[in-house]
Amino acid sequence: MAEESGNGRGYLAERGWRSWAFTLDHKRVGAMYLWTTIFFFLVGGVFALLLRLELLSPQARYFSNHTYNVFFTLHGSMMIFLFIIPAIPSGLGNFFIPLHIGARDVAFPRLNIASYWVFAAGFLVIIGSLVAPMDTGWTFYTPYSAKSTSAVTTLSFGLFLIGMSSILTGLNFIVTIHKMRAPGMTWHRLPLFIWGMYATSIIQVIATPVIGVTFLLLVAERVFGVGFFDPSKGGDPVLFQHFFWFYSHPVVYVMILPAMGIISEVIPVFSRKPIFGYNAIAYSSLAIAFLGFLVWGHHMFTSGMSPLANAIFSFLTFFVAVPTAVKVFNWIATLYKGSITFESPMLYALTFIFLFIVGGLTGPFLGALATNVQLHDTYFVVAHFHYTMMGGTVMGFFAGLHYWFPKMTGKMLNEKVARAAWALIFVGFNVTFFTMFIVGVRGMPRRYAEYLPKYQVENVISTIGAAVLALGILVMCWNFLQGLRKGPPAPGNPWRALSLEWQTPSPPDTENFREIPVVTDWPYSYGKPEGPVA
């Protein structure tokens, strides 16, 4: 084990902007993605706070209705396209896939940095679209998006580029995982994070072209007046929804599968136990990726689809719940008879499970047709997907950031501050979003700038929760910056983990491994007497 680390600067040694802009090092590309996506996470969060501020009162008080609509559009599209889709795969995935499989880099390093710059071109175009900010919601539903005078065309082009970057990254990862594994790293010795990333990359490569084409059709509709979605020209507005959700439903698994991979890494390390049900967790990722392609229609139960199509989509939707539940059960079983400690990565991992269970158990209300027709497009849906996406993916992302911070930066975080931030985030999150279930059941529709006064109490509580949540995230970010600036040097393997990335110095050298390791065991052999001791 490499214990000589802690003072070297590893892959960070080279300085100057060229060393970043033209880097071929997957770790630097990953780090650039992380900085970028966290920046957009904070910007998207500011928009969320502005929305919550406006919703303090039933009448428009601070912003006009149009401004509110622009804010929720920007909140949604930034969080989805510029944060939650790229953050874990392109950020942490780039950094850790080669380290996990014992490789020196991804299969195509030049393509990797090219994907980052395509991504950067995409977000620059998106920022450019702010001259006439879009107010269509992140879902771009036609005919409104075809008629809107805002910069829909520009934004579509930006998202097209983002999608292209996503496809390139996915391709790169698939080839890397197939071809670059160290000797002895069989498929069943892969860390579960890699299984999650593998399933994710497949979805990215298969589904993303569909949204790219959809954006092109939308642009053709707006610029050339082709009537794909315009009923007066023989088109169909609902067709757009099919195209849109054919990508955007599978993509929720692009968001959640890598986070589930992180949880599968963190739980065994901090329980000092082998992962329970490795095969079940690994193959359930593939099952989710597969089933995820068959359920897009559940976003459209009230769109006028035939009752038969609705019934089929509803039935299939319920079966996504099964592999997801299997993962949760296996994580919980891993804790059994462990020797559990509660450092910040573990706190976030347990929070993921806790919140994801709530998100998962509120899914059947929306999957069942009778209750979907009631709850669709109300705040119940908003609460449900924030529990899965923020309570799930974002908590998994935070777990990963805290878990790998020492490896990425060579510095340790202040654990006390990290726990304080966690407590604020946990309380703030639940106060903000649980109330949305209630106000949704009471009938409040989503995307309302103004609402009936009878919903005010819930909205005020939710806004207070959002303030606490924002404070927690600020404290967490402050802790990251403090850790970067003056955290104590990190040892090579502070958590005594067994996966390969921890066998390198912190931070790792540009080459990752001086010698490519030979793998003789899976990475979860905790609890063995000869294993690493504190």
Added chain:
Amino acid sequence: MDNALPFGAASGQAARVDAVFLMILVIGVFFFFLTQGILIYFAVKYRRRRPDRDNETPAITGSPLLEVLWILIPSIVVVVIFYYGWRVYTDQRIPVAGATEVYVNARQWLYEIKYPDGRTAINEIRVPAGKPVKFILSAADVLHGFYLPDFRVKMDMVPGRVTTLWVQPDRPGNYQIFCTVYCGTGHSNMLAQLIVMPPREYAEWVEQGGRGGGEGGVHEPLAVRGERIVKNAGCLNCHAVDGKEKIAPNFRGLYGSKAPLEGGKSVTADEEYLRESIVDPGAKVVKGYPNVMPTFKATLPKEDIDAVVAYLKTLK
């Protein structure tokens, strides 16, 4: 009407939806306490007590029996939930014979109502209690939604297509209608009412020509009647009376003011200008307010327009 579950269901149909909701809730709460309980119990019970014994945790790597069980049990549970959700939904979708038909056409940002006998209204649907009602939904410009929270149903309104929805309103009362598909700036102001009347009152109201809805009466002052119409016809979705300007000129102070028009001319807002702007909104368009207003020529009779003008004159 508050529709907090499980109370406040406005029809037998809605109560059946509530039953499905409650069933899922019971199952969900059970699994919530089961999984979270075990999660927290394990986390507390197996917390590290002796650092030197970290390496003595048992090497449990899985259990095929448990995997089969926790694939099988959730599969059965979700099929049961699917089945009941589907059954109740199917009954909702099959229209019953003899329903009162109401045509609803949505446009940014109001609902135009038409009854088969030719009566029209805006944002207000009146139906008799105890008889099924079938809504025949369409949209003129973009997608809209038609959501009756008290009846637990909604349907999208799609341009170029007709969708339907039916309910059986048993209890007289006023029920909220929301637009649930985002449709632009005025989306959250696109509200309407379903007014379920006792059958006899409904018959009387139809006999009187189906206007005014029994409110006011013959001696109602013109401006009061105008105010009521302005509220019901959706004018306030775009025109503000007080406070922040919406997407159209404010009503307060409008009468008698001089407004610049597109094309450089200007106009003094007198009675004739106000009347013309209601029946032909595109005739004189005030600068800075692109015309999105539909004509009210067919939906408001002359005396209602006079009442609206009279009301606008009072807003000094």
